[in-house]
Amino acid sequence: MPGKGEVVRNNIRRLRFDAGEMTQEQLGKLAGVTRHTIMAIEAGKYDPSLLLAFRIARAFGKNVEDVFIFDSEQLASITGEVR
């Protein structure tokens, strides 16, 4: 399930690094998902649900917007939307 041409990007890799090289396994446990799901999200191949996005953000002590970035330009290039 690719993330729609990566319309939603994320900073999970950097935030894990900033959190003392937190492993994907550790983040998965904090967010209540498997390491494979964290891997897929981090690679931009899976868009998490809103609830999971909040859980991941909370695991880092951040807001959702600090972790996930909505790329409107990318969305426009995919949909052909004129802004």
Add this chain to the structure above:
Amino acid sequence: MAEFEKRARWNLCVALGAVVVFAALWIVTRKLFASTGAFAILGLSGMPFLRLRQPPSDERDREIDRKSMIAAMSLFWILVVSGAVGVGLALGWDTLVQVPVWAFSVVIWGGWIVILAAKSAASIRMYRAG
């Protein structure tokens, strides 16, 4: 590899294994009704459920499970409709046919194999894709 991807691979092997053994028995015994015994292999698809500690599933696993089931049932439905219409068109809608009991068995098991194999293949593909 995710636990549920392993399970999908196992189920695909079981489904394909049943087909291979069915074909092998048919070639060896030359009796189709005897070959239907090969479908007992499909019971192995229940093996992962025998584990005392089941692996936890998360939202991605559940989404892949749901989407792969839709894909499998869509394929199954296409085959059912094509088969039903195809038989009528090929043999004529008023034709009376005698069908041995093993044929029913093969059709039912075959349907289950299609669903199991298609669902497993779709799951594997989705896990690979992300």
